[in-house]
Amino acid sequence: MLVERRPLLTLFATGHIPPVESAALYYIEQRDWSLSEDIGTRFDYVPTLTDIIETPFGRVALILLPHLDTDLYTNPQSIIDSSVEALGLAHHIGAKVVSLTGMIPSATNLGQDVATVTPENLPPVSTGHATTTATVVMSIEKTLRLSRRNLANETVAILGLGSVGTATLRLMLEILPHPSELILCDVFEKQTHLEAIRNEIVAAGYQGSVQLATARADAPAEAYNASLIVGATNVPNVLDVNRLKPGTLLIDDSSPHCFKVDDAIQRLETQNDILFTEGGVLKLPQAANMITYVPKWLERVFFRSLSGYNTNNITGCILSSLLSAQFPELEPTTRPVNGEISFTHYKQLVSFEIEAADLHCETYTIPTVSIEKFNEKMLNRM
Numbered sequence: 402m403l404v405e406r407r408p409l410l411t412l413f414a415t416g417h418i419p420p421v422e423s424a425a426l427y428y429i430e431q432r433d434w435s436l437s438e439d440i441g442t443r444f445d446y447v448p449t450l451t452d453i454i455e456t457p458f459g460r461v462a463l464i465l466l467p468h469l470d471t472d473l474y475t476n477p478q479s480i481i482d483s484s485v486e487a488l489g490l491a492h493h494i495g496a497k498v499v500s501l502t503g504m505i506p507s508a509t510n511l512g513q514d515v516a517t518v519t520p521e522n523l524p525p526v527s528t529g530h531a532t533t534t535a536t537v538v539m540s541i542e543k544t545l546r547l548s549r550r551n552l553a554n555e556t557v558a559i560l561g562l563g564s565v566g567t568a569t570l571r572l573m574l575e576i577l578p579h580p581s582e583l584i585l586c587d588v589f590e591k592q593t594h595l596e597a598i599r600n601e602i603v604a605a606g607y608q609g610s611v612q613l614a615t616a617r618a619d620a621p622a623e624a625y626n627a628s629l630i631v632g633a634t635n636v637p638n639v640l641d642v643n644r645l646k647p648g649t650l651l652i653d654d655s656s657p658h659c660f661k662v663d664d665a666i667q668r669l670e671t672q673n674d675i676l677f678t679e680g681g682v683l684k685l686p687q688a689a690n691m692i693t694y695v696p697k698w699l700e701r702v703f704f705r706s707l708s709g710y711n712t713n714n715i716t717g718c719i720l721s722s723l724l725s726a727q728f729p730e731l732e733p734t735t736r737p738v739n740g741e742i743s744f745t746h747y748k749q750l751v752s753f754e755i756e757a758a759d760l761h762c763e764t765y766t767i768p769t770v771s772i773e774k775f776n777e778k779m780l781n782r783m
Contacts, residue, residue: 402691402710409450409462409694413494418692420495422459423722424524426487427502430470430657440469448487450494455690456715458753461723462494466505470657473508480508484515488523498733500529500722503656504635511564512735527733529721533654534568534738535747536717537631537680539757540652541573545629547760547772548650548676548779553578555650558627560586560620560659561634562598564737569631569654570598571740572747574607582610586624589615620659631680632659647674648779653762654680662762669767673774676767681717682758683750688712711766714758724749 405412412418426448429440444467452463466483473480484505491499501512506528509515515526545552552573557580559566570585583602585595595613603611614623620640624630628646632653642664645651653659658679665677689712724731724746731746750756760767 402693402712404695405692406696407694409453409692410490410494413450418453419460421453421462422496423498423500423726424462424464424487424491424494424496425500425502425529425719425722426464426466426484426505428466428468428470428473428505440467448483448490449694450490451694453692454715454719456685456720456723457687457689458720459723459727461719462491462496463719464490464499470504473504477508477514480505481514481518484509484526485519485523488515488519488526492523496524496722497726498527498722499524500527500718500725500733502529502716502718506530507563507635511737516735525733526735527721527725528564528735528738529718530564530568531731531734531738531742531746532721532724532750533565533681533717534572534743535750536683536757537565537569537633537652537654538572538576538743538747539683539750540654540678540680541629541631542577543757544650544652544676544678544760549776550629550650551578552580552629555580555629556582556584556627558584558586558614558624558630560624560630560632560640561636561655562587562591562595563633563635565654566631566633567598568738568740568743569633570602572743574602574605575740575744576747579607579609580629582612583607584612584614584623584627586614586616586621589617591615633680634659642668642675645675647672647782649675651675651677652680653677658762662765665762666765669771669775673771673778676760676772676775677762678760678767679758679762682714682761683717683720684756684758685713685715686754689715711758711761720755721746 449465451465464487512526599611614621629650632655637657640660725733
């Protein structure tokens with residue numbers, strides 16, 4: 402990783418950095434903003450080019466919106482306006498497709514609120530959910546393989562049946578062995594949606610038990626009956642790690658995480674009876690090179706987030722923009738993705754020898770010895 406003190410946009414304009422193929426928009430989470438000043442003030446209320454990632458498949462730029470995650474739903478119009486401005490910046494540096502990361506798709510109606518007001522000469526936006534969905538399913542596969550388990554023997558809970566959760570369920574049932582039982586979890590207001598999904602998967606051939614579970618805030622009690630949980634919600638810490646059954650596998654693509662990471666690490670290190678990972682991160686076949694813009698005043702924010710940076714890892718939502726820019730069959734999406742689209746992305750990832758990242762969460766990577774201790778403990782329980 403190369404830390405650059407000079408603004409990257411200036412380096413582009415003067416020819417020191419070549420153009421990119423794609424870009425991804427992001428924001429900073431409130432917990433990571435340790436400065437007293439307002440983030441908008443610090444960034445002059447305009448998007449900022451902060452990173453260039455050079456992968457085996459091309460170059461992708463990361464553009465920071467001048468917002469914290471708390472702005473996404475309290476001031477959605479400002480997110481839309483900033484996103485359109487960021488598209489102009491992305492166009493200037495060569496991006497052909499721009500992905501929306503984290504909760505931006507959810508806050509902008511799957512990107513449609515941005516797309517409908519974007520001038521035609523600017524690059525299209527994408528939720529990246531097709532690649533993200535494929536990534537989560539690959540993470541499920543890897544976690545099962547490392548834990549020596551078969552999905553056919555699992556009770557699977559999907560926590561959050563929005564765009565990613567629903568698409569993950571569809572793709573999982575299309576390409577993996579069917580679990581013996583499914584528990585579909587969401588808020589009370591989604592009851593009708595859950596019923597529709599149940600009817601859909603049963604009609605498609607799923608023959609196991611399907612339980613619907615709703616709650617107002619925290620995860621429903623039924624979720625704790627699962628042996629494998631897929632998190633795909635945007636409400637933080639709804640799942641209590643200490644209530645999980647011994648042997649539970651947790652694959653989380655929630656933003657922010659649906660559980661307290663410190664609690665999960667502590668339980669793993671003291672009891673060795675759960676495994677967990679971020680579900681939306683991929684491992685590239687070759688390490689990526691990264692240039693990151695870190696002005697002196699921003700060190701406290703950025704160096705904390707980069708402390709556990711792995712040069713082989715990249716999130717599916719970031720990589721999606723690059724794939725859509727380079728391969729016409731992987732079109733940008735601003736609508737719910739179906740199993741066919743997700744499967745196309747899955748097959749492409751496999752063909753490129755891209756796999757799910759090693760089991761990790763934020764800057765913590767689960768040691769191989771911890772996985773071995775988990776497997777030994779579960780074997781002794783049988």
